[in-house]
Amino acid sequence: NEGSLWGGRFSDGPADALAALSKSTDFDWRLASYDIAGSRAHARVLNRSGLLTDAELTDMLAALDQLERDVLDGTYVAAESDEDVHGSLERGLLERAGEALGGKLRAGRSRNDQIATMGRMFLRDHARSVSERLLEVVDALIAQAEAHPYAPMPGRTHLQHAQPVLLSHHLLAHGWAFVRDLQRFVDWDRRAAVSPYGSGALAGSSLGLDPVPVAHDLGFDYAVWNSIDGTASRDVFAEFAWIASMVGVNLSRISEEIIFWATKEVKFVTLHDAYSTGSSIMPQKKNPDIAELARGKSGRLLGDFTGLMTTLKALPLAYNRDLQEDKEPVFDAADTLELLLPAFAGQIATLTFNTERMAELAPEGFALATDIAEWLVRQGVPFRSAHELAGEAVQAAENRGVELWDLTDEEYANISEHLTPEVRTVLSTEGSLNSRSSQGGTGPEAVQQQLAEFKRQLAEL
Numbered sequence: 082n083e084g085s086l087w088g089g090r091f092s093d094g095p096a097d098a099l100a101a102l103s104k105s106t107d108f109d110w111r112l113a114s115y116d117i118a119g120s121r122a123h124a125r126v127l128n129r130s131g132l133l134t135d136a137e138l139t140d141m142l143a144a145l146d147q148l149e150r151d152v153l154d155g156t157y158v159a160a161e162s163d164e165d166v167h168g169s170l171e172r173g174l175l176e177r178a179g180e181a182l183g184g185k186l187r188a189g190r191s192r193n194d195q196i197a198t199m200g201r202m203f204l205r206d207h208a209r210s211v212s213e214r215l216l217e218v219v220d221a222l223i224a225q226a227e228a229h230p231y232a233p234m235p236g237r238t239h240l241q242h243a244q245p246v247l248l249s250h251h252l253l254a255h256g257w258a259f260v261r262d263l264q265r266f267v268d269w270d271r272r273a274a275v276s277p278y279g280s281g282a283l284a285g286s287s288l289g290l291d292p293v294p295v296a297h298d299l300g301f302d303y304a305v306w307n308s309i310d311g312t313a314s315r316d317v318f319a320e321f322a323w324i325a326s327m328v329g330v331n332l333s334r335i336s337e338e339i340i341f342w343a344t345k346e347v348k349f350v351t352l353h354d355a356y357s358t359g360s361s362i363m364p365q366k367k368n369p370d371i372a373e374l375a376r377g378k379s380g381r382l383l384g385d386f387t388g389l390m391t392t393l394k395a396l397p398l399a400y401n402r403d404l405q406e407d408k409e410p411v412f413d414a415a416d417t418l419e420l421l422l423p424a425f426a427g428q429i430a431t432l433t434f435n436t437e438r439m440a441e442l443a444p445e446g447f448a449l450a451t452d453i454a455e456w457l458v459r460q461g462v463p464f465r466s467a468h469e470l471a472g473e474a475v476q477a478a479e480n481r482g483v484e485l486w487d488l489t490d491e492e493y494a495n496i497s498e499h500l501t502p503e504v505r506t507v508l509s510t511e512g513s514l515n516s517r518s519s520q521g522g523t524g525p526e527a528v529q530q531q532l533a534e535f536k537r538q539l540a541e542l
């Protein structure tokens with residue numbers, strides 16, 4: 082079992098089928114730089130506790146630097162016989178530092194604490210790059226909201242016309258969900274910023290190695306307080322995968338709307354040529370593929386999260402080899418979002434809104450009925466009766482095939498003496514919007530205040 086990390090007690094090497102099953106270098110190789118960073122920090126802690134002389138430390142660090150250069154330029158790659166990134170890099174170190182020196186580095190560490198640490202380092206970096214790209218989506222939403230501060234659109238519930246709202250209000254509603262996702266990544270990082278290095282296989286080290294400076298060396302705030310927890314827990318991975326799937330679900334919701342808005346029937350948006358695709362057979366087609374891929378990839382992200390959670394369920398402490406399955410789902414989640422978000426941001430930034438049509442449709446479908454009812458309440462009519470009277474107005478308009486503002490003063494008076502001609506002040510999109518002026522409402526001033534708070538929370542991230 083030449084070159085492996087665990088040959089001593091075996092008289093025979095692994096069967097080919099086992100070696101093939103066991104091998105993880107195809108996906109864990111991307112952790113190589115993190116593993117080498119961990120090795121540098123580990124060499125320093127061995128030196129501090131007298132297990133490596135200063136001269137040995139210097140040679141070890143030089144060999145690790147050389148190894149990293151060789152990995153990065155592709156001179157050093159995993160061999161077919163390497164089980165995982167840790168084993169392969171130890172082989173590479175031995176080749177560069179010699180067996181006598183290279184063989185000293187493994188003291189007091191295990192692949193179990195290495196992989197738990199490397200995974201957190203990878204995810205912390207990718208949480209940042211995913212967040213930067215998500216911020217571009219949010220910026221694109223802000224830019225569209227600012228470009229259309231007062232443009233009305235039909236607000237919907239059950240996909241039916243409900244009440245007029247401002248397009249800026251609607252876009253920021255999607256924006257808030259993404260702001261919370263960004264806040265989630267920041268909050269998640271407090272839990273991810275704890276290093277498992279020094280936990281050993283599960284029980285810690287007898288060599289007097291202080292894990293705290295190692296943690297700091299690797300950019301962590303703390304070292305774990307429990308070596309079993311450090312090597313066996315993956316909730317930090319799972320939480321990352323959950324946040325990624327929440328981002329996916331939030332993307333899928335705005336995607337669904339974009340797809341709907343781009344239909345011939347709705348015609349609220351035109352997609353930019355650079356962010357839409359054609360058909361190989363139908364020359365006229367212009368398809369919202371980015372939105373559709375986002376909607377599709379939200380399923381994939383949920384699959385990553387669910388797969389990981391299923392792996393973790395009922396796993397006994399401490400490390401089990403099942404945990405090798407923790408990496409591909411979170412790698413895939415990070416890769417998926419890093420690929421998707423730039424395209425998504427471009428799609429949002431280049432949407433052209435058909436504001437004329439949106440404004441025209443905003444009050445239609447009796448979307449001002451609530452305004453009649455609330456106007457009556459302001460005249461002292463109990464809401465129960467007000468709701469009833471506004472409903473009768475809807476019925477009258479519907480019977481005549483007209484909208485609420487087409488009913489005559491006489492028709493209103495016939496419904497109720499309370500429905501005086503003054504009701505017309507709220508029978509317009511503008512009147513309806515202006516009246517919703519309290520915090521969180523769709524009134525133009527409230528939306529401007531909202532936008533300021535939105536930006537304040539973003540700046541705080």
Ligand code: ARG
Nearest residue numbers: 105165192193196400404405
């Ligand atoms: N490659 C393993 C993983 O990804 C780490 C090695 C731990 N292996 C072991 N036999 N304890 O989880």
